[in-house]
Amino acid sequence: MVLSKTERKIIEDSIRDIKDFPKPGIVFKDITTLLNNKEAYGVLMNHLYQRYKEYNLDYIAGIDARGFIFGAALAQMLGLGFVPIRKKGKLPYTTISEKYSLEYGVDEVEVHIDAFSEIPNARVLIIDDLIATGGTANAAATLVKQTGAECVEACFIIGLGFLDGIKNLEEKTDVYSLIEMD
Ligand code: AMP
Numbered sequence: 001m002v003l004s005k006t007e008r009k010i011i012e013d014s015i016r017d018i019k020d021f022p023k024p025g026i027v028f029k030d031i032t033t034l035l036n037n038k039e040a041y042g043v044l045m046n047h048l049y050q051r052y053k054e055y056n057l058d059y060i061a062g063i064d065a066r067g068f069i070f071g072a073a074l075a076q077m078l079g080l081g082f083v084p085i086r087k088k089g090k091l092p093y094t095t096i097s098e099k100y101s102l103e104y105g106v107d108e109v110e111v112h113i114d115a116f117s118e119i120p121n122a123r124v125l126i127i128d129d130l131i132a133t134g135g136t137a138n139a140a141a142t143l144v145k146q147t148g149a150e151c152v153e154a155c156f157i158i159g160l161g162f163l164d165g166i167k168n169l170e171e172k173t174d175v176y177s178l179i180e181m182d
Pocket of ligand 1: 026027028029030063064065066128129130131132133134135136137165
């Protein structure tokens with residue numbers, strides 16, 4: 001199940017470029033203009049539902065913070081539980097964590113140790129709005145595996161084509177990105 005040309009255009013046209021945010025040289029892909037556009041948001045969520053309803057998933061895991069918006073909505077549509085993968089220090093119970101490199105310095109994501117424990121060998125879909133270097137998603141996939149669950153696929157609305165993020169992540173899990181952008 002892939003996007004039709006028309007669906008792709010509706011979604012693509014709804015994403016806004018913000019130059020030099022959050023710092024000079026970065027073009028920020030703003031998905032708030034997708035979310036407040038009921039046609040684009042509907043087309044996107046319907047596509048995700050159609051694609052993943054056959055995947056026999058057990059959980060959707062969303063990456064902090066924009067992955068929560070798409071992930072929680074999709075989990076509800078598919079009748080599945082939702083698990084947040086959060087930036088360090090936000091989750092209240094026992095966590096496992098994974099560090100990853102940024103351009104300057106490191107960051108860390110965490111998940112509750114028992115997040116997927118109700119279903120043995122749970123089949124998990126990771127979701128975020130965008131993949132750039134792939135560092136965040138790689139760390140998220142590592143965490144899912146460390147809990148004993150299976151990362152079936154990692155899904156992104158936007159793949160930033162000029163970086164090797166998707167290629168790197170594909171060593172760990174299947175990857176699906178709806179729209180390639182520069
Ligand atoms: P990365 O770990 O480099 O793949 O970065 C992915 C994370 O950073 C995602 O959670 C994105 O929401 C965010 N991000 C990175 N670059 C951009 C960008 N150009 N526009 C919007 N979000 C971005």
